[in-house]
Amino acid sequence: MESLSLPIAAPDAAFHQRALARQMQLTKPPGSLGLLESLAVRLAAMQGRDDPQLDNIHISIFAADHGIAAEGVSAFPQAVTAEMVRNFAAGGAAVNVLARHAKAHFEVIDVGLVRGVDLPSVIDQRVGPGTENFKSKPAMTQQQLQAALTAGAAAVQRALANHADAFIGGEMGIANTTSASAIAAALLDEQVTAITGAGTGLSHDQISRKAEIIRQALQVHQSALTTPLEVLRHLGGFEIAALTGAYLHAARKRLPVLIDGFICSVAALAAVRINPDCRNWFFYAHRSDEKGHKIVLEALSAEPILDLRMRLGEASGAVLAVPIMQMACRLHNEMTTFTQANITTG
Amino acid sequence: MESLSLPIAAPDAAFHQRALARQMQLTKPPGSLGLLESLAVRLAAMQGRDDPQLDNIHISIFAADHGIAAEGVSAFPQAVTAEMVRNFAAGGAAVNVLARHAKAHFEVIDVGLVRGVDLPSVIDQRVGPGTENFKSKPAMTQQQLQAALTAGAAAVQRALANHADAFIGGEMGIANTTSASAIAAALLDEQVTAITGAGTGLSHDQISRKAEIIRQALQVHQSALTTPLEVLRHLGGFEIAALTGAYLHAARKRLPVLIDGFICSVAALAAVRINPDCRNWFFYAHRSDEKGHKIVLEALSAEPILDLRMRLGEASGAVLAVPIMQMACRLHNEMTTFTQANITTG
Numbered sequence: 065m066e067s068l069s070l071p072i073a074a075p076d077a078a079f080h081q082r083a084l085a086r087q088m089q090l091t092k093p094p095g096s097l098g099l100l101e102s103l104a105v106r107l108a109a110m111q112g113r114d115d116p117q118l119d120n121i122h123i124s125i126f127a128a129d130h131g132i133a134a135e136g137v138s139a140f141p142q143a144v145t146a147e148m149v150r151n152f153a154a155g156g157a158a159v160n161v162l163a164r165h166a167k168a169h170f171e172v173i174d175v176g177l178v179r180g181v182d183l184p185s186v187i188d189q190r191v192g193p194g195t196e197n198f199k200s201k202p203a204m205t206q207q208q209l210q211a212a213l214t215a216g217a218a219a220v221q222r223a224l225a226n227h228a229d230a231f232i233g234g235e236m237g238i239a240n241t242t243s244a245s246a247i248a249a250a251l252l253d254e255q256v257t258a259i260t261g262a263g264t265g266l267s268h269d270q271i272s273r274k275a276e277i278i279r280q281a282l283q284v285h286q287s288a289l290t291t292p293l294e295v296l297r298h299l300g301g302f303e304i305a306a307l308t309g310a311y312l313h314a315a316r317k318r319l320p321v322l323i324d325g326f327i328c329s330v331a332a333l334a335a336v337r338i339n340p341d342c343r344n345w346f347f348y349a350h351r352s353d354e355k356g357h358k359i360v361l362e363a364l365s366a367e368p369i370l371d372l373r374m375r376l377g378e379a380s381g382a383v384l385a386v387p388i389m390q391m392a393c394r395l396h397n398e399m400t401t402f403t404q405a406n407i408t409t410g
Numbered sequence: 411m412e413s414l415s416l417p418i419a420a421p422d423a424a425f426h427q428r429a430l431a432r433q434m435q436l437t438k439p440p441g442s443l444g445l446l447e448s449l450a451v452r453l454a455a456m457q458g459r460d461d462p463q464l465d466n467i468h469i470s471i472f473a474a475d476h477g478i479a480a481e482g483v484s485a486f487p488q489a490v491t492a493e494m495v496r497n498f499a500a501g502g503a504a505v506n507v508l509a510r511h512a513k514a515h516f517e518v519i520d521v522g523l524v525r526g527v528d529l530p531s532v533i534d535q536r537v538g539p540g541t542e543n544f545k546s547k548p549a550m551t552q553q554q555l556q557a558a559l560t561a562g563a564a565a566v567q568r569a570l571a572n573h574a575d576a577f578i579g580g581e582m583g584i585a586n587t588t589s590a591s592a593i594a595a596a597l598l599d600e601q602v603t604a605i606t607g608a609g610t611g612l613s614h615d616q617i618s619r620k621a622e623i624i625r626q627a628l629q630v631h632q633s634a635l636t637t638p639l640e641v642l643r644h645l646g647g648f649e650i651a652a653l654t655g656a657y658l659h660a661a662r663k664r665l666p667v668l669i670d671g672f673i674c675s676v677a678a679l680a681a682v683r684i685n686p687d688c689r690n691w692f693f694y695a696h697r698s699d700e701k702g703h704k705i706v707l708e709a710l711s712a713e714p715i716l717d718l719r720m721r722l723g724e725a726s727g728a729v730l731a732v733p734i735m736q737m738a739c740r741l742h743n744e745m746t747t748f749t750q751a752n753i754t755t756g
Contacts (some may be wrong), residue, residue: 091504092504092722095721096611096722097504098721140754144754147753147754150752151437156745156746156750157746158436158438158443164744265441353444370734371717372715374443374446376438376443384446388718391730391733394508399502400500400502404502405496406493406496408486408489408490
């Protein structure tokens, strides 16, 4: 895994400067487009072009099951992971609707359902039949962690082959907010109760129980949680590790990334802890309603684009931010300048 | 003006209920699409259809000059109002770029520049050569107020003739945050300094001076500010009054409205004070960075869709919210249900 920590290049400083200068010349009070200005400027620097664009989006949804689901930490039974994978394949889920209207390339990868779904449109990169229950055992082996990280990088390779302008990762896995909350608590050395939330819709008492299970698991694994990779391996989630692998590889390949909600942000946090250079390549699409997201976003110094009280996952928040980023690009590329429009600047 | 206060019908309660029920059946945890759910449900009730849609948007930009500009309350000279109208006509401004990509119908109405621009694409509904300087005089006459309100209603009539799914109003007028801040302070009986902000980019000292000018003007007109219409007339802005007239007429005609930033929200506040029934027909597109917007939004119990630190006006924030609302509609209309997808619900 040594290669994960090799230096990653920064976006292009010359294009960054030119894009900043252009924003000052467009027919609007300087700064009045707010976050849209920095989105366009950052994208220009990442893409190394004066006219940033976001027309060709690649969406990879990683699905996997979680041993910790046996503890009753989700409002939905484990069978729903595979059922939702079938729903993705049939085109009926939220992310399908959003992906169609964003004209994005969409794919689903099974990185470890309990049982495979045998559908031609689902990419089979199964790492195992779900993770172990991390209440008492490490969620995965070294080999499984490596395979999950590699599955993520492979998705980015497909995005690059399709000449994508940006990469979006998403996740599906019943009980994966439990895994993500445990990882976040371990990486941030934060109180479990401050991070653990309702997931798909737990009651107050159920959330307390979920937090207590995570607290106990962190005690069990405490001495082993010595590196971000060991945190991922013990508290796991094949799909979370795949996202971390994808984000690291995208940054290395200069492919801009839109990070979705809580679980994806935890995967991004793991990526940043593995290699801080990767953070320059990330956009944070939205602030989720899941309790721990705020803390994770703050740890990442992230300024999310949207805040719509969503808590769905499956990349839905990231795809919703696409039209906002597209508009930021078009404003940057198509607005006239003060000089062209003969406007008095004071 | 008596007709402005006649009762306005509410959106359709039966369609509202049906849309709520459908949201509970879609393949996602209930409530997990957050604000998108209520956007779709409200729009279904307004449009009286099970499949709400927002494909056909009508954008009207009202432009006018302000006598108060003589007090040096803007970072830009008054000539910029007309120069920006020419920029709108030439297609180079931010709202042009956004309108093109939203495939919206776009029009500009001169409701009172100092001098008309004589461009065929600019609708001439001039109420006067700019308002009077409200530091000492009422901004407009009764006849001018009526003409401005009527110009707004006429824009909504054009939107209805084009079978628009929603109406967006925008504004251009150097010094119009001064007018809007004065109106907001008067309607909300709020401290001027709590509302007055940087507009197009004033320094701290310039903002203090602007607030002092507004405070003095409110003292001059105090005894005359007895109704929302008299507030509009004295503290003016032909374009602000036109927006108020448009919003009231749209609500009466059951046409959903997307409210832009600070100035449009002040026009909406005036509309709600004139006739509280109209509020059911409004969506608030974004929270602007202009200081007073937060207070005005709170007074309207508004939950804005976007918060991007924008402060441009010209309807730009409202048009940016269109793709989010379109996605909300498509999710509502196109997602599959739990039953259709055979998904276990617990």
